Amino acid sequence: MSTPVLETENLVKVYGRGPAAFHALKGLTFEINRGESVAIVGKSGSGKSTLMHLLALLDEPTSGVVALDGKPVTKLKPKVVSGLRNATFGFVFQQFFLNPNQTVLENVTLPLKIAGVSKSERNERGMAALEQLEMADKAKNKATDLSGGQKQRVCIARALINNPEVLFADEPTGNLDTATSETVEDILFGLHRDHGITLVVVTHDEDLAAKCQRRLIMQDGQIVEEQTGASTAPPTAAQAPAASGEPSQPKPATRRRLMKFGKGGAR
Amino acid sequence: MRSLDVTKTAFSNTLRSKMRTFLTVIAIFIGAFALTLTSGLGAGINQTVDRIFGGFGEDDVIYVVPQIEADATDQDGPPEYDPDAAANMDSGFGTGMLTAEDIETIENTEHITSVSAEVAAQIEYVETAEGGQYQAQFDFALNDALAEVAAGATPDRGAMEIAVPEDWASIYDTDDPEDLVGESLTIAAPNAVGQLTEIEVEISGVLHGTLAGVGFQPIPSVALAEEVAEINLEGYEGQVSEGYIMAAAEVENLEENEEAVKAALTDEGFWPMTLEDQIGMFETLIDAITWILSGFALIALLAASFGIVNTLLMSVQERTREIGLMKALGMSSGKVFGLFSMEAVLIGVMGSLLGIGLGLATGFVADAFLTAEDGPLGGFAELSLFGLNPLAIGGIFLLIVLIAFLAGTLPAARAAKKDPIEALRYE
Ligand SMILES: Nc1ncnc2c1ncn2[C@@H]1O[C@H](COP(=O)(O)OP(=O)(O)OP(=O)(O)O)[C@@H](O)[C@H]1O
Ligand SMILES: [Mg+2]
Numbered sequence: 001m002s003t004p005v006l007e008t009e010n011l012v013k014v015y016g017r018g019p020a021a022f023h024a025l026k027g028l029t030f031e032i033n034r035g036e037s038v039a040i041v042g043k044s045g046s047g048k049s050t051l052m053h054l055l056a057l058l059d060e061p062t063s064g065v066v067a068l069d070g071k072p073v074t075k076l077k078p079k080v081v082s083g084l085r086n087a088t089f090g091f092v093f094q095q096f097f098l099n100p101n102q103t104v105l106e107n108v109t110l111p112l113k114i115a116g117v118s119k120s121e122r123n124e125r126g127m128a129a130l131e132q133l134e135m136a137d138k139a140k141n142k143a144t145d146l147s148g149g150q151k152q153r154v155c156i157a158r159a160l161i162n163n164p165e166v167l168f169a170d171e172p173t174g175n176l177d178t179a180t181s182e183t184v185e186d187i188l189f190g191l192h193r194d195h196g197i198t199l200v201v202v203t204h205d206e207d208l209a210a211k212c213q214r215r216l217i218m219q220d221g222q223i224v225e226e227q228t229g230a231s232t233a234p235p236t237a238a239q240a241p242a243a244s245g246e247p248s249q250p251k252p253a254t255r256r257r258l259m260k261f262g263k264g265g266a267r
Numbered sequence: 268m269r270s271l272d273v274t275k276t277a278f279s280n281t282l283r284s285k286m287r288t289f290l291t292v293i294a295i296f297i298g299a300f301a302l303t304l305t306s307g308l309g310a311g312i313n314q315t316v317d318r319i320f321g322g323f324g325e326d327d328v329i330y331v332v333p334q335i336e337a338d339a340t341d342q343d344g345p346p347e348y349d350p351d352a353a354a355n356m357d358s359g360f361g362t363g364m365l366t367a368e369d370i371e372t373i374e375n376t377e378h379i380t381s382v383s384a385e386v387a388a389q390i391e392y393v394e395t396a397e398g399g400q401y402q403a404q405f406d407f408a409l410n411d412a413l414a415e416v417a418a419g420a421t422p423d424r425g426a427m428e429i430a431v432p433e434d435w436a437s438i439y440d441t442d443d444p445e446d447l448v449g450e451s452l453t454i455a456a457p458n459a460v461g462q463l464t465e466i467e468v469e470i471s472g473v474l475h476g477t478l479a480g481v482g483f484q485p486i487p488s489v490a491l492a493e494e495v496a497e498i499n500l501e502g503y504e505g506q507v508s509e510g511y512i513m514a515a516a517e518v519e520n521l522e523e524n525e526e527a528v529k530a531a532l533t534d535e536g537f538w539p540m541t542l543e544d545q546i547g548m549f550e551t552l553i554d555a556i557t558w559i560l561s562g563f564a565l566i567a568l569l570a571a572s573f574g575i576v577n578t579l580l581m582s583v584q585e586r587t588r589e590i591g592l593m594k595a596l597g598m599s600s601g602k603v604f605g606l607f608s609m610e611a612v613l614i615g616v617m618g619s620l621l622g623i624g625l626g627l628a629t630g631f632v633a634d635a636f637l638t639a640e641d642g643p644l645g646g647f648a649e650l651s652l653f654g655l656n657p658l659a660i661g662g663i664f665l666l667i668v669l670i671a672f673l674a675g676t677l678p679a680a681r682a683a684k685k686d687p688i689e690a691l692r693y694e
Contacts, residue, residue, distance in 0.1 A: 058595055059688050079599045086597020093691065097592045101283055113276075114598045116269050 003070040004031035005166060005198050006055055011064035013050050013221075024050045026221040027064065034165070037192050037199040039209040042218030048202045049094075049170055051218070055200060056089055056168045057081050086115050090159030090197075092169035096151045098143035105130070105139040108157045115162060129157040133187060149180035156187055166198040167191070173205050185211060268602050277609035281617075284582070291571075291578045292618045295667060298568030299622020300629075302663045305564055307630040309557030310654035316549045319413070319477050327521040328412070329528060330545075331373055331514045333365055334538045364510030369537070373516050376531050378524040383424065384511040385409045388487065388495035391463055394453040395438055406484040408492040409515045412542075413481040419448035419472030422488035428471040429454070430486045436473070444473035454491070458501035466494060568667065571618070572674035575611050579678035583607065590682050591690025604683035611675020612668055619667035623660055 013025040024047045032038050032055075040048045053059040054066055057073055065072045068088070073081060090111075098107045109117075109126040117125075130136045133153045138146060146154065152172065159167055169188065173181035185208055192199045201212060209215050217225035268276075281288045365373075365384065374382045385407050392400045411421040414430060422428035429452060436444055450470045455463045468491055474482035487495070516539075518528055525541065532539040583590070590603060630653035637644045637652060644650060 053688055059686075079601070082594070082597045082599040084597075085595070091595060093592075093595075095691075097588060097691065099589055099592075110593070111596045113272055114268050114593065114596055114602075116272075118269075119272075 002034055004067075005034045005069060006200075007031040007067045007070075008055070009065045009067075011051070011054060011066065012062045013047070013054060013059075014062040024221050025054070025061070028223055030216065030223065030226075032166075032198060032200060035192075035196045035198055036214060037189070037212040038201070039212035039215045040200065040202045040218060041204070041209045041215055044204075046218040047221040048218055050221075052168055052170055052200065052202050056091065056166075057085055086111060087162060088165050090162065090164035090167040092152070092155050092159045092167070092172045094171040094174055096143075096155050098151060098154060100142065100144045102143060103139065104135065104141050104143055104146070104154050107143050107154060108139075108161055110158060111162045125161060126157075129161050130154075132160070133157045148176055149183060152176060152180070152184050153187065156184070156191075160191065160197075164197065166200060168200045168202075170202045171204065172201065173203070173208055181205065181208070268598060268606075273602070273606055273609055274613075277606055277613055280582070280586075280606075281610055281613050287578055287581070288614065288617075291574045291614055292621065294571035294574040295568070295615060295618025295671065296622040296625075298564055298571050299619040299663065299667055300626040301564035301567055301622075302561055302667075303623045303626025303660065304630055304653075305557055305560035306656060306659040306663065307627065307653045308560070309553055310656035310659065311630075311634060311651045312553050312654075313550055314654045315651050316546060316553065319415075327518050329379075329516045329518055329521070329525070329532070329539045329541055330409075331365070331516055331532060331537045331539050332512075333369070334533075334536050364512065365514055365537075366510065370511060370514055372535055373514055373532065373537065376516070376528060376535070378519050378528050379516045380519050381517040383409060383489055383515045383517075385513040385515070386492055386496035387499075387510065387512055388492040389457060389499050390495060391455040391457045393485070394455065394465075396451055399438055400455075401438060404484055405492060405495070406481065406486045407513065408487050408489045409513060410481050411486050411488075412515075413477065414486055415475040415477050415482060416472045417475050418444035419470070422471045422486065422491070424489040426471075426488055427466065427468045427491050427494070428488045429468045429491060430472040430474050431470055432474050432476065432483055432485065435485075447473050454487075454495065456495040456498040458498055459503040462502065464498045464501075466491070466498075568670055572670050575614055575671055575674035576677055578614070579607060579611055579675055580681070582610070583678045583682045586682075587685065587690045587693040590685050591687045591693065594685065594687040595691060600683040603685075604679045607679035607682045608672055608675045611671045611679070614675075615668045615671025618671075619664050622667075623664060627655065627660075 007030070009029050011025055011028040012023070015022045015024055028051065040051060042048050050059075054061050057066070057068075060074065065074055067073065068084065073084065076084075099110075105123065105126045108129055109122040112122045112125060127136060127139060130139055133156060135150065135153050135157060138150065138154075143151065143154065156172075159169075167188070172188065173184055176184060188199060188201070189211055191197050199212070201208060203209055213228065215225075215227040216223050217227065364387075370382055370384050373379060388405050388408075390403060390405060393403045394400045408422075408424070411424070411430070414421050416430065417433050419430070422430050431447060431452070433444055436442060436447060439447055439450065441447070447470050452468050452470055454466045454468055456466065457463055468487075471488075474486065476482040516528075516532075518524055521541065529539045593603060594600070634651055634653035636642055638650050644652070
């Protein structure tokens with residue numbers, strides 16, 4: 001088994017200082033394997049977004065370690081971290097964060113522009129990504145001209161443009177209707193399945209969470225439960241400790257999902 | 268992010284809020300416009316001065332006048348009268364004149380080959396062959412070196428000749444200055460008791476007026492001036508003190524001996540100046556005025572730079588989310604800083620290009636209009652009020668871009684410092 005793409009050790013995040021200090025994360029230790037799909041679920045305010053930001057190197061933990069491919073990143077220079085974010089991660093944010101004054105294509109290719117890719121290659125890869133999401137015909141439109149579902153697909157295209165190893169999605173279906181949500185979910189899991197992308201999804205959506213191979217259930221800054229497989233039923237006593245103890249070992253339930261999804265997690 | 272992409276993105280960002288960018292550019296434009304005009308004015312006038320004196324640069328002549336004592340202005344009340352003063356003084360201290368003795372001293376200075384002295388010559392009127400009498404005053408005979416002729420030549424220093432201003436053509440009922448050359452003119456010189464002596468002279472040439480003030484009065488030959496001065500002194504009772512206004516000393520190999528001659532003359536109580544020194548004085552003055560005017564333009568630019576700070580701060584605030592997104596997607600703080608600095612620089616470039624372009628156009632058009640033959644300042648042939656100084660223009664451009672960049676650093680640093688998480692949370 002290869003090293004986990006992401007692992008954390010005793011991750012702590014404290015907002016504020018002194019008496020006003022708020023412990024958003026209270027010492028989390030877990031791993032996310034290459035090609036895995038993981039949902040982070042929990043009540044509002046439980047620390048899901050905070051955790052995702054730390055995993056995605058958008059924020060620094062108060063204490064503890066985040067390691068990417070087995071290497072701790074906490075001590076890296078900001079510029080190196082920026083580079084890693086640009087090259088290794090894709091983001092689908094809760095809000096769309098599309099630049100309204102730019103075309104769909106320009107929005108999609110922004111990560112490549114930041115990476116310093118030439119304009120012709122940018123456009124080529126941008127069109128390919130849009131095609132993948134059946135949005136090629138809207139490439140020249142302004143980002144504001146799109147429907148909610150279309151915007152979300154543009155965001156996904158943007159997240160995929162640099163062939164990321166890990167795709168982070170914070171409430172990707174949070175403000176979409178059921179039908180569109182399903183489309184977006186299909187796209188995300190299709191990518192996971194077909195390209196072996198590691199998927200980290202923060203969500204309230206039970207359906208979406210259920211489709212992930214693993215679910216980290218958070219409460220008050222702690223992972224109180226870990227579920228594997230498609231089931232949303234409470235885990236058995238045997239499953240939970242095993243999952244948190246040896247997350248890199250695929251569980252039988254996981255295998256079952258793998259069969260269903262195909263080659264995704266096997267890498 | 269590539270530099271080309273940074274520039275392009277910055278440019279399209281400046282076009283996003285066109286009105287705001289436009290107003291900021293206007294402020295820069297005004298500064299650039301004013302700086303271009305003032306520097307062009309300085310360049311134009313300096314070019315004029317160069318042109319006036321240019322032809323005489325090789326003259327191996329040092330002009331000598333009596334030194335003005337520095338403490339002369341500091342004394343309390345007028346000095347006591349000393350009847351022997353003019354005769355006894357070595358140099359013309361106090362009288363502002365050089366004595367015959369002074370001229371001798373100058374002549375005896377090493378490296379000086381010859382001296383011509385300028386006498387004060389008074390005339391009453393001039394009379395043409397047709398009999399018309401006109402009021403006139405002699406210019407210095409030694410100013411012939413500075414004169415610019417429209418026709419004929421400057422008077423031969425030893426002959427009884429005179430050069431007259433261009434506008435004197437009207438008294439000969441002609442438009443062509445050539446017609447005046449060779450005509451005769453009668454000079455009436457008064458003596459000490461007011462009796463007039465007439466001298467007939469020939470017009471050797473016709474003069475253009477120059478900005479140095481030469482050519483608006485007739486220039487006599489040295490011989491004529493001396494003759495008139497002698498007549499002026501006739502009938503003078505008592506001691507006659509010969510006085511010279513200025514002396515022109517011919518120096519052998521001026522370039523090499525200039526310092527030595529000047530030092531020697533200064534020690535003797537004279538104030539020696541070459542033509543170049545005089546041009547230098549002019550240009551120093553013009554430069555000083557240009558700098559003062561440019562100072563005002565710089566103040567305008569300084570005000571404009573705050574416009575850039577303001578505009579970009581607003582822009583950074585408005586684009587907080589966009590900045591957060593770019594940082595989240597892996598843009599380094601340095602590049603974010605670069606992007607916003609580039610926006611400031613582009614505003615500077617737009618303002619300065621517009622300002623310099625329009626400033627040059629305005630300068631040259633105004634110059635052409637003012638100094639045209641029939642324009643308000645058309646009388647001076649060699650006058651130009653506006654000149655192109657590529658170095659100064661380049662300097663202005665760089666200065667404005669630099670100011671714009673500096674103005675942009677504060678907003679750009681603020682943008683670079685933004686935390687991606689907080690920026691993305693920003694509503
Ligand atoms: N910058 C901050 N300063 C202080 N407290 C913060 C800050 N950011 C988050 N918090 C607190 O940390 C806790 C966890 O926040 P987080 O955004 O991770 O919640 P969440 O699980 O994503 O909630 P939701 O499902 O509503 O998005 C919350 O109580 C929140 O108030
Ligand atoms: Mg959240």
